[in-house]
Structure formats: C-alpha cells, structure tokens
Amino acid sequence: MRVLMGVLNVTPDSFSDGGQFLDPGPAIEQARELVAGGADLLDIGGESTRPGSEGVTAEEELRRVGPVLEGLAGEDVRISIDTSKRAVAEVAIDAGAEIVNDVSALRSDPELAALCAERGCGVVLMHMLGTPRTMQERPSYEDVVEDVKAFLAERIELALASGIAEDRIWVDPGIGFGKAVEHNLELLRRLGELRALGRPICIGTSRKSFIGKLTGRDVDERLGGTIASNVLARANGAEVFRVHDVREVREALEVADVILGRRNRAQA
Numbered sequence: 001m002r003v004l005m006g007v008l009n010v011t012p013d014s015f016s017d018g019g020q021f022l023d024p025g026p027a028i029e030q031a032r033e034l035v036a037g038g039a040d041l042l043d044i045g046g047e048s049t050r051p052g053s054e055g056v057t058a059e060e061e062l063r064r065v066g067p068v069l070e071g072l073a074g075e076d077v078r079i080s081i082d083t084s085k086r087a088v089a090e091v092a093i094d095a096g097a098e099i100v101n102d103v104s105a106l107r108s109d110p111e112l113a114a115l116c117a118e119r120g121c122g123v124v125l126m127h128m129l130g131t132p133r134t135m136q137e138r139p140s141y142e143d144v145v146e147d148v149k150a151f152l153a154e155r156i157e158l159a160l161a162s163g164i165a166e167d168r169i170w171v172d173p174g175i176g177f178g179k180a181v182e183h184n185l186e187l188l189r190r191l192g193e194l195r196a197l198g199r200p201i202c203i204g205t206s207r208k209s210f211i212g213k214l215t216g217r218d219v220d221e222r223l224g225g226t227i228a229s230n231v232l233a234r235a236n237g238a239e240v241f242r243v244h245d246v247r248e249v250r251e252a253l254e255v256a257d258v259i260l261g262r263r264n265r266a267q268a
Contacts, residue, residue: 006034024067037247045082084108117163129178191236202240
C-alpha cells in the first residue's frame, strides 16, 4: 500500500500555508490541484496544530471547513478530516469524509472514538507530547522510539475497545509534535520498529522545521528535504505520506518503489 495524503489547511495560521486557503474558493481549487497531482486523500483541517498554536472552537472550525466540504461534494476524491472534535468529525463524515485524522489520538474528545466506531470510518492515531501550545517546550524521552511505540500500542487498544475495526486504524509517530530535531531523526531512522504495531504507518515530514534546521531553508524552500525524508521513510516501512507537494513526492516515491523492488516499471 502507498497512499498520498494531500494537506489542505483551511486556517489563517498554519506554519506553511496559513491564510492561503482560508477562503472556500482558493481552498477548493487547491484541493483539485492536489488530486490532479496524485493525491489519494485530501486531509482537510480547520485548526492549526503548529507549535505554540492556540485551539479554536468547534463552531469556528466548522465555519472554515464546512464550505470546502460542501464544495467538494460529489467530486471523485476521498476525504480525511483533520480534527480532534466529535462535532467537527460528525459534520465532515456526513459530508463524505471517511477518515478522522486526530493529532490527539482520541484523547481530546472522549466522544470521538464512539463516533468513529458507530460510523465505521478510519482513524489516524498520532503521537504528540503535550498539546500544540506546549509540545515544543523541552521535549524529553527515555527512548523516543520505544516511548512512541508504547503510546501508539495503548491508543490502538483503546480504539479497538471502543469498537473501531482494526483494519481502519493507521498510526503516526508525530514528527515535529513534541520532538527535538534528534528525536525526529531517530524516529525516521528506526521507523521500521513501529511495524511491530501491525498497522499502516503514516508519516508527516512535509516542510517541517527540522528540515529547515538541517538545511537552513525557509518553509517554502524545503522540498528537497521533504522528498528525502519521505523516500527514506518509505524504505523503512511507511505507507501513508501526508504532504503539501503531492506531485513531486509522488514521483519520488514511484522511483523509490521501483528501486526497492516493491513494484515494476510498468506499475510505477
């Protein structure tokens, strides 16, 4: 399996593209561009989770994402809703979303797991240390890979106990979410250890600050680092890739898959 998840932030303050797609018209056009570039899924979010960000109400989140979901109704595109709130997820699922991408791994809203179980949708369980507002304040681990793995195993058990089907669960180690540069690098080096969890691994390195710290590049100049990190994540077992630059990353992964022997040239 290889899934390209195109990022669509309908926010004024996301770290990379905040404000660019706050209005429904540009957001819907960007959605179509992502699909044309090869996105298998659109991950639509109305609340920034960048380091230091403050939360917004469910009403505000819905005000942002609602018109975009309506504008994409009937189009040939799979949708993931990037939210930690049941109220937002429920509206999105009613509008056709089939996956809930929850950075809190079903911790923020105690009613979200039951909704996902009831509606039969997929979930992405992500590791985050603290909250977006506090997560980058001196993050510390005994062993970041073992700690993340144990957390995700516990959240998988919670999801299963809530009635969510195992084959609808993906896991995300949360690159950049409560991690220093060395933590992100260690997770990428040892990503294969998370395969023991038995669920598809979702990776989100696109344009993130650790790439900027390694390369000295500004946020809109990190494509090279994004491609490198996703290709190496693919080699180490990642199957779902959350990215802004879908076309370029897709082409890189197609070449990587041929080199890795995961598909032949005709399939690429």
